[in-house]
Amino acid sequence: MKKNSLSFRIIKQVLFFCLVLGCVIFTIYYIFSRTTIEKATRQNAIHLANNTVARIEQVVNPAEKIPENLAWMLETGALPKDSIESFLSRLVKNNTEIFASAIAFEPHVLAEGVTAYAPFAYRSGDSIKTTDLWSPGYNYFIMDWYQIPAILKEPYWSEPYYDEGGGEELMTTYSVPFYLNKSGESVFGGIITIDISLDWLTEMVNAVKIFETGYAFLITRSGVYVTHPNRSQIMNESIFSRAKELNQPEMREIGRDMIRGISKLSNITLKDKGNIWIYHTQLPSTKWSLGVVYPHHEMYASLHNLNLIILLLSIAGLGLLTFFTIRIINLQISPLTKLTHSARIIAEGNFDSKLHTIQTNDEMQELHDSFQFMQKKLADYIVNLRETTSAKEKIESELRIAREIQMSMIPHIFPPFPNLEEIDLYASLESAKEVGGDLYDFFLLDEKHLCFAIGDVSGKGVPASLLMAVTRTLLRSVTEKNKNVASIVHSMNKTLTFNNESNMFVTLFVGILDISNGELRYCNAGHNPPVLIKKGFSANFFGITKAIPVGLFEDFLFVEEVVQMEAEDKLFLYTDGLTEAENAEENLFGEDNLLQVIHQNAASSPKNLIQSAKAAIAIHVNGFEQSDDLTMMSITYHGNKRGIA
Amino acid sequence: MDNRLNNLQKRRISSWQIVLLILLLFCPGGYAQTGKITFTPHWIPQAQFAGYYAALDQGYYKEEGLDVEILHLTANISSFEYLKSGKADIVSSFLMDAVRQKSLGVPIVNIGQISQHSSLMMITKKESGIDEAGKLHNKTLGIWSSGFDDVPIAFMRERNYNIELVRILNTVNLFLMNGVDALTVMYYNEYDQVINSGVNEDELNTFFFSDYGLDIPEDGLYCLESTLSTQRELLAKFVQATIKGWEFADQNREYTIDLVVQEMAKAHLPNNKAHQRWMLDRMLELLQPGDKNVIKGHLAEQDFFRALNILRLTSPDFPSEDFMFENFHKPLLTK
Known part of the structure; x- marks a missing residue:
């Protein structure tokens, strides 16, 4: 587990x-x-x-009565003095619990001159013997059994002692003081004792x-x-x-x-x-x-034994509880394990795998049903996804081809005119999507005239790219018969306006540079004004013309303008994808930033200038997604180097 | 009445007869000449005589070439009786008894003094209110029936106390049951018996005779003058080995107590280690001269004369002639 x-x-x-x-x-x-x-x-x-x-x-109480009665008999004179020994003998004989009995007299109480007398009857085997306890070696007056009751004047049970035979029989003596009537006075007479065995x-x-x-x-x-x-x-x-x-x-x-x-x-x-x-x-x-x-x-032994049994039973009980609880839980959650297994199989892509059947009619059943529903939905979704993906892939493939075609339509080999010392030219076009609506183009009309154009088709994507292709093709075909920029733009406008049901238009700047003398004739049809950089020092935008983009009004009259370029002057053309490049905070790159970049790179070659501008824009947008096509073109005029007439 | 002493008496008769028979059969004078010595302590077996048991057990007597037999008294009589009758070659006894015997003309001589101090004392229960010696006046004092009177009587005479002496045998029961106001006891024996009967030490007032100028030494070794003159060397060896036995007992108290208890059990006497341990410890204290100017095993001259003076005080008929200390005490311990 x-x-x-x-x-x-x-x-x-x-x-x-x-x-x-x-x-x-x-x-x-x-x-x-x-x-x-x-x-x-x-x-x-x-x-x-x-x-x-x-x-x-x-046992003791009746025995105590014997000497007490005897004391009474002596005191009252019921026991004649001359029959004391025989009486004691009979007393011991008749009372089996008594081992011996004695009456020990004080000096001179029995008779004047009798200093000590202690008749003693004791068992000896089966018979009863009598003797006088007194002897010079046995002064009973200082024995505990006599002395203590005699002094205390009260009955006394002696400390136990072993019997005189040296045997193991433990004995004790009970002593009772008695009194005699002498000359009308009660005087202490002595001690009556019984010896009893303590074996019982x-x-x-x-x-x-x-x-x-x-x-x-x-x-x-x-x-x-x-x-x-x-x-x-x-x-x-x-x-x-x-x-x-x-x-x-x-x-x-x-x-x-x-x-x-x-x-x-x-x-x-x-x-x-x-x-x-x-x-x-x-x-x-x-x-x-x-x-x-x-x-x-x-x-507490029985309690502790019981505790042990309880402990063992508890351990066994807990063991059984554990065992059965595990069994029950495992049984109850076994569908979960099966569903987990199925989920893994489904996750591996086997959407059609069959779920284990559950028929418990409880929460597990609901979970199973939900799981089955999810499996079905997932299978459907995957089918849809496959179809969509396949269609998308097809479109993407076509768009890639379209992009290649579009990019092949614009010149992209630099330097374009290696033998032409008078000019240096570089251009760049980056589409925001697979295909874009920006365009640029340049070509030599004859030995001393360079025609160039930059444009931006309204809208984005495939429609814009198609119109871009049309515009570029139209530019090439129109310039074959026409060297006047105004009439070139005019004829392009006329063609594009015709049947323009989608109302699309193109901002366009077309210029023809006479490389023999630096005269630049141009027509700006609604495009961002380019920048003229004079000999690497001052940079200024071209003046804003009142012309509108081509493709809107068939009869609009476009005007040709002229500007004189000196040796080492530069032109910088661009589309609005540059000045309107946005960062995450929706701040535009703007014309001021553009001029700043141009100032900083006024002496650079066209290629370096464009790359610097690209770098500045990259810094500005800081990874934010490009929303519009970005196109730039720069031309440096080096002057008439070869003396072209 | 059927108590221990009665029992002892009966046994005495039988052993007395046996000893008499032996005496008749063999020449009684021949004991000591073969290195055989019979020693009789002056009381029943107990730790009071531990040194002798230890010397015998450890073979100290044998090492000296002696064949020693310890023959205990079989009745409540003086050990000098054994000496006089020839049953014993050497006996132990209290100094007071010995001086009295000497005064009566018994030809005994002290050949070594074991105990240097008095262990004799009186005790009263605090509840009796007798907390100073003067309060014993007109009270009862339990005292053994013989042999211990001199010191207490001297004490009473010196102070003019009227104390009624109540003779007892050898138990402390009468005192325990308040049958007497005070009891004479040995510190090493009956005092501890009272304690072992449930009376606490702090419930007792004690009066040591030694605190009243009556520090009379007790146990000493005695023989007949004739034995000393003929067997001096053997007797010296006995005293020497005995002192060695006491030294062993001092160093090996638990072992010695076991020896004592075994001796007591052999004599069918009640015994327990706690009491014998107490007794041995006290005996070993008594052996030390302390502040007395005397060598171990010797008797101080002033103690002898102090004993004489006591006897003169207590016995008006005591012989008035001079006793020579040198004639009484002939120490055989050279070391």
């Missing part, structure tokens, strides 16, 4: 629009989905944590699975991990030592919130786990804190 083809452009625009629209829709969908997932995850995290805490409390707790928390790698964990009130998917951290690390190891102060802040008992959802990027969401809440009984961890990338 070409880059600038119609289908390419349409596809480009359609695809661009689809992409923009798709992106907008996708962004809205993505933001909405993300928000929904976040909202759902938040609710899920809170629910999961609260649910887990509730399940833990279901770790199992319960470890069973929480969140996505792929999410998990729940439990920390004590000093931040130590009680459960954690990474077992090596349990009881070894606290959330604070991990935060320090990972150099993550924000993790420490979460830990501080947790041990303070705050329930909160936080977002944190951990160096070892990446971005996670963590929701934490406190266990009301032990004051430990449960955290549920949602790996960020897994939270």
Whole structure:
């Protein structure tokens, strides 16, 4: 597909629009989905944590009741002092969730002189054993399980510890202070404890699975991990030592919130786990804190998978859209391609070539019909053009021949009289069209008389050229019998006037120069007055005569005039094509310009003078089309050189 | 009650029996003569003893022709008990303990002083409002059940403060739960445990005893006078290699921390690198004499007499005869 083809452009625009629209829709969908997932995850995290805490409390709360009831029994005296050991033994035996139980007395409360007594019943295999915890190496008064509740006067869940067998069983002790009535006063009596295994707790928390790698964990009130998917951290690390190891102060802040008992959802990027969401809440009984961890990338995994599917579908969809759009467009514009092909064939001149048939009855059909109409018109026009051209060529050929004939009628060999030293003559005729109406002629009447003429037939083209030919022929035939210029012009006028139905006429200047003495007799029949250049200094127009052009009135009386030429005087004759030569601004060359050119070239030969005049006119018209024939003739009289009598 | 110490106690009994059996079967006096040395640090495995683990791991003892075994205490008792019973040839101990033992006539001698400063301090929570030593008057102070009383009591006596001492075992939980107003801690150990329990440093007020003229050095190496007289050369090699071990630990802290953590795991002790790193860094600081005019590995005479004076202040029945510094401290480190 070409880059600038119609289908390419349409596809480009359609695809661009689809992409923009798709992106907008996708962004809205993505933001909405993300928000929904976040909202759902938040609710899920809170629910999961609260649910887990509730399940833990279901186990812990009944266990808490045992030492509390025992404290009540001791305080009220319901438990006789001498049956404490057997009672404890039975208590452990009957409560399978309890691993051991003890009642540790303060000094002298049980009896004066008893400084320490702590009956302790514990499981050993299937049986229950009892012992006194006190020994010199085991001062229970400074143990956390005794000391902390004793000082704080409130129940206390100890930090977890591994059982005494060195096994992997994690234990915790719940301690409750009790009071005894002594001499009517309630005094602090000691601490009642139960030891419970935390295996069920770790199992319960470890069973929480969140996505792929999410998990729940439990920390004590000093931040130590009680459960954690990474077992090596349990009881070894606290959330604070991990935060320090990972150099993550924000993790420490979460830990501080947790041990303070705050329930909160936080977002944190951990160096070892990446971005996670963590929701934490406190266990009301032990004051430990449960955290549920949602790996960020897994939270959005389903969304990202869906995004991938949408992306793939979009690519496939756009691919199909492109494919079918190209097909449809190509199908729709295929007539255009055919018409283009036809246009080329027609342009090569095959006007009769058959156009491809289109029957779609739509804009394409209209275009096809118009094209067919154009083809027909073009064929007709070409036929006409051929005929016209052929006719024009024929006329042009004839006119060329006519021009050759016309030009051959006037003398065109210079110098015309190489042996005649007395005169130098040059003439030029340039027709504006193929054939013209200007004429000039010169010939010797006898040894000492030079006859010359210049004329301009009215009108242009073929009619003028025919009359010019007649005039020139008439001049030659009349001068054979007649040497008087007035009678020559008169007889030419008479002949031309006869049957002159087209009312054409000729301005004519005819002169006969006696080369022996320089006498010039002439007759001017309505022609532009020639210029007489005296010895190369002053140039003047001949006086204006009242004669009219020949061919108008049969009986008009033409008069002969005489002017004397001295040696080296010049004559310059011309037609109005010279003075009326026009430029693009419609300014005429004029007589002043002519005189100026003549002055500048007064001493030049006739040929040079005429060529200078031509050059001046060319400059004046500056390429503007020549509208009239341009004819000039110049004669220099050198005087009677050979002594002709 | 079923806690770690109980557990330790039980194990002590079994290992004690085994050691006794060995003692009976083989001549106990023969240890050191074959280049075999049993060394007992005065507390459970931790970075406080990193230099010894490093020296053993790097073969520094072996290079000196020594076959050293590090035998840890199995109960909350003094390391001098091991020395007296012949279980150990060399022990480490606090200077205060050693001077007291000497005063009681135990024939021990200091053959090298590792720590040059006191790490003992008191902490209070800022929320308690106790921001100067004087405010400890009529307050409660948590303190270990044995072996650490002298310095705090000397401090109280000198200032006439009435501070109620609350004996604790070895956790910081009572302090964390506000069961005591103040707690005696080692800067390298319990202080960081408190921090690792979620209390920020800026939430604590600290009172270093060293800032109150009680900068008593702590860890030192001790043996019986008889051992010194017969095995002087071997003991010197031990001290030499130990100092080399500490230098290695200084240069290779992360590696050494791994060693420490392995030792702790072997003894089934809770361990984490962050805390041991803190402890090693602090220990290495304590090794430097600083502004004290003393050579590394030696005990400054004025520190010895300062310790004596403290004991005289805290124990009215303390023997009044003169103790010769030269009889107490016989440094084996020549370099």
